[in-house]
Amino acid sequence: MNKTAIKAIYRSEMKRFFRTIAQSMFSPVLSTVLYFVVFGAAIGSRIESVEGIAYGAFIVPGLVMLAVLQQSISNAAFGIYFPKFTGTIYELFSAPINFVEIIIGYVGAAATKSLIVAAVILITATFFVDIKIAHPLWAFAFLVLTALSFSLLGFIIGIWAKNFEQLQIIPMLVVTPLVFLGGAFYSANMLPGIWQIVVKFNPVLYLISGFRWSFFNVADVPVMISLIAISLFLFICIAIIGWIFKTGWRLRE
Amino acid sequence: MRAVLIYTTAEGQNMGDNAINNHVEKNMSQTIISIQGLDKTYSNGFSALKDVSLEVAEGEILALLGPNGAGKTTLIGSICGLVSPSSGVVEVGGFDIHKNARKARSMIGLVPQEIALEIFSTVWDTVRFSRGLFGCKADDAYIETLLKSLSLWDKKDNTIVSLSGGMKRRVMIAKALSHQPKVLFLDEPTAGVDVALRKDMWEVVDKLRKTGVTIILTTHYIEEAEEMADRIAVIRKGEILLVEEKEALLQRFGQKQVHLHLTAELTQMPSALEESDLELSADKKTITYTYDVMSKRTGITSLIAELAKNNVHIRDIDTRKSSLEEVFLSLVEEQKS
Structure with a gap:
C-alpha cells in the first residue's frame, strides 16, 4: 500500500477545498438557510408537527442528508473529472499506485469535505431550531456511510462523464428528485396509498429515514433495513468501481 | 559555469560527480530499459506499434525521431503505463512494467507532450504532490535544489496560471524529477516552443545529462535530436527503422x-x-x-x-x-x- 501517495492525493484535494473554502461553504449554508426560511418558517408555521416533532426540526436530518448527497457526488465527480479534463491524470497513471489507492485518496477527501459541510449545516440549523440527537453514534455512522457511498457514486460519474454537462446531469436529474421524494421534507406515511409503495424503491428514503431515526427515534422504515440498504448501495458502488478499474473503462486505451 | 543540479538516487546517495565522470567515459553498458516485441493496436484497428524492440543504456540520451503519428507517444505511453500494450515485454531497471509495476514506475519520470497542470496550485505544492504520489517521503531540501536548478525557485509560491509557457514546461520537468527517477521521458519537449525557449530546453537537458539520468526524448525536429542525443532511433509508422549512435548515423548517411x-x-x-x-x-x-x-x-x-x-x-x-x-x-x- 502506497500510503504516501494516498496522503498526497488526500492532502492536495483537501487543500483545494480549503483554498475555496468560502465558495465551498457558502452555497450549502445559504441553501440550508433558505430551506429553513421557506419550509421551516413560512410553510412550517402552518404545520404543527410531524409524528410529534416540530416541523422545523423534522426537516433538519433531511436537509443534512440532501447536502451530504449533493456534496459527496459533486466533490468526488469533480475531483476525478478535473484531472481528466486538464490532462493531469497522466500522473496518476504513471505513478506507482493502484486504483484502490487512488480511490481511497479521492473518495476519502470527497467524503471528508461533505462531512465538514454536514457539520456546518447542523450548526447552522441550531440557530433556527432546537435539535437533540438521540443516537449520535448512529447519526455519525449514517453520515459516514452515506458520504462514502455517494462519493463513490460521484467518482463513477466523474469517470463516466465526457463533458461538464454529463457531470451535472446525474446530480440534477436523479439525485435531487430522489431526495425530494425520499422524505426529506415529510414522512413517507403522509403520502397517499400507491406512493407509499413507490417510495420504498427510492434508496434515499432509507438513508433519510435511518438518519432521522438517529435524531428523533422516528422512522419510515426500520433502522436495520436502512443500514442494510446503505451498505448494499456502498457494495454496489465498490463493485462497479472494481469493474471500471479492471477493464480500464473510460480511462485507458 | 558548472551545472548546479545535484542529483541523488532514491536511496539518497549523491551521484553528481560520479555520474559526470561515467558519462565522460561513456561507461554506459548497463541496460536500463529493455523492450521486446512491443505491439499496440488501438480499438479502432489502428496499429500504432509493430514489433518494437529497443534497449536503452543507463545514462544515455536516446532520441526517438519520427514524423507526427509515427508512434513515438504511444511507445512512451506503453512504457509509462498510460497505454496498455497489446503484446510484448517491457522492463525498466530489470522490473517488468506489468508484473512489477510499482518498482518499474518508481524509476520513471514522465513529461508528456501537452502541458497539464493544476493551474490554481502553486509550483511548490504541485511538485511536492508529485513526489508524494510516487511514494517518496517529503524532502523539501531536494525540492528546493531541484527548483533552483530549473530556475523555478523564485516562482515557487506562484500559482501555475501566472507562469509563462516556458516556466510551465519547467514545472512539468520538476514534477517528473520530484521523485528522483532513473529514467526521464520527455515527449516532444520543444513542440510549439519558440527558438529561445527551445535553446533553453536544450540547456536544461544538457544539465540533466550531467546528472547521469537516462533520458528518452521524442522529437520530430532533427536539429533537436542532433543537438541532444547520444543515440537516435528512427521510428516511422510504428516501426523502428534503425537505432544508431548519432555520430555513426551522421557518418553513415553523411x-x-x-x-x-x-x-x-x-x-x-x-x-x-x-x-x-x-x-x-x-x-x-x-x-x-x-x-x-x-x-x-x-x-x-x-x-x-x-x-x-x-x-x-x-x-x-x-x-x-x-x-x-x-x-x-x-x-x-x-x-x-
Missing part, C-alpha cells in the same frame, strides 16, 4: 561539403579539375566540393594540390556535414524503395 573561399575571382576552372564534381559560386569566389565521408579517398588533397599548382589562392576553408534532416529524408526514401 555527405560532407568543403567550401574553398578564394582570394580572387576564378574565371576559368583549371582544366584538370573540369571533370570533377565541383561547383563554382555565382560570384566565382567560392568552390564547393561534395564528397562522401565514408569513402576511402575523399580527393581533398589532390583538389587543393591542383588548385595550388594553378596558382589559385585559398583565403579560407570551411566544411559542412549534412544535417540529420537530410539523413532522415534519405533514410525514409531508402525504406520506401
Whole structure:
C-alpha cells in the first residue's frame, strides 16, 4: 500500500477545498438557510408537527442528508473529472499506485469535505431550531456511510462523464428528485396509498429515514433495513468501481 | 559555469560527480530499459506499434525521431503505463512494467507532450504532490535544489496560471524529477516552443545529462535530436527503422561539403579539375566540393594540390556535414524503395 501517495492525493484535494473554502461553504449554508426560511418558517408555521416533532426540526436530518448527497457526488465527480479534463491524470497513471489507492485518496477527501459541510449545516440549523440527537453514534455512522457511498457514486460519474454537462446531469436529474421524494421534507406515511409503495424503491428514503431515526427515534422504515440498504448501495458502488478499474473503462486505451 | 543540479538516487546517495565522470567515459553498458516485441493496436484497428524492440543504456540520451503519428507517444505511453500494450515485454531497471509495476514506475519520470497542470496550485505544492504520489517521503531540501536548478525557485509560491509557457514546461520537468527517477521521458519537449525557449530546453537537458539520468526524448525536429542525443532511433509508422549512435548515423548517411573561399575571382576552372564534381559560386569566389565521408579517398588533397599548382589562392576553408534532416529524408526514401 502506497500510503504516501494516498496522503498526497488526500492532502492536495483537501487543500483545494480549503483554498475555496468560502465558495465551498457558502452555497450549502445559504441553501440550508433558505430551506429553513421557506419550509421551516413560512410553510412550517402552518404545520404543527410531524409524528410529534416540530416541523422545523423534522426537516433538519433531511436537509443534512440532501447536502451530504449533493456534496459527496459533486466533490468526488469533480475531483476525478478535473484531472481528466486538464490532462493531469497522466500522473496518476504513471505513478506507482493502484486504483484502490487512488480511490481511497479521492473518495476519502470527497467524503471528508461533505462531512465538514454536514457539520456546518447542523450548526447552522441550531440557530433556527432546537435539535437533540438521540443516537449520535448512529447519526455519525449514517453520515459516514452515506458520504462514502455517494462519493463513490460521484467518482463513477466523474469517470463516466465526457463533458461538464454529463457531470451535472446525474446530480440534477436523479439525485435531487430522489431526495425530494425520499422524505426529506415529510414522512413517507403522509403520502397517499400507491406512493407509499413507490417510495420504498427510492434508496434515499432509507438513508433519510435511518438518519432521522438517529435524531428523533422516528422512522419510515426500520433502522436495520436502512443500514442494510446503505451498505448494499456502498457494495454496489465498490463493485462497479472494481469493474471500471479492471477493464480500464473510460480511462485507458 | 558548472551545472548546479545535484542529483541523488532514491536511496539518497549523491551521484553528481560520479555520474559526470561515467558519462565522460561513456561507461554506459548497463541496460536500463529493455523492450521486446512491443505491439499496440488501438480499438479502432489502428496499429500504432509493430514489433518494437529497443534497449536503452543507463545514462544515455536516446532520441526517438519520427514524423507526427509515427508512434513515438504511444511507445512512451506503453512504457509509462498510460497505454496498455497489446503484446510484448517491457522492463525498466530489470522490473517488468506489468508484473512489477510499482518498482518499474518508481524509476520513471514522465513529461508528456501537452502541458497539464493544476493551474490554481502553486509550483511548490504541485511538485511536492508529485513526489508524494510516487511514494517518496517529503524532502523539501531536494525540492528546493531541484527548483533552483530549473530556475523555478523564485516562482515557487506562484500559482501555475501566472507562469509563462516556458516556466510551465519547467514545472512539468520538476514534477517528473520530484521523485528522483532513473529514467526521464520527455515527449516532444520543444513542440510549439519558440527558438529561445527551445535553446533553453536544450540547456536544461544538457544539465540533466550531467546528472547521469537516462533520458528518452521524442522529437520530430532533427536539429533537436542532433543537438541532444547520444543515440537516435528512427521510428516511422510504428516501426523502428534503425537505432544508431548519432555520430555513426551522421557518418553513415553523411555527405560532407568543403567550401574553398578564394582570394580572387576564378574565371576559368583549371582544366584538370573540369571533370570533377565541383561547383563554382555565382560570384566565382567560392568552390564547393561534395564528397562522401565514408569513402576511402575523399580527393581533398589532390583538389587543393591542383588548385595550388594553378596558382589559385585559398583565403579560407570551411566544411559542412549534412544535417540529420537530410539523413532522415534519405533514410525514409531508402525504406520506401
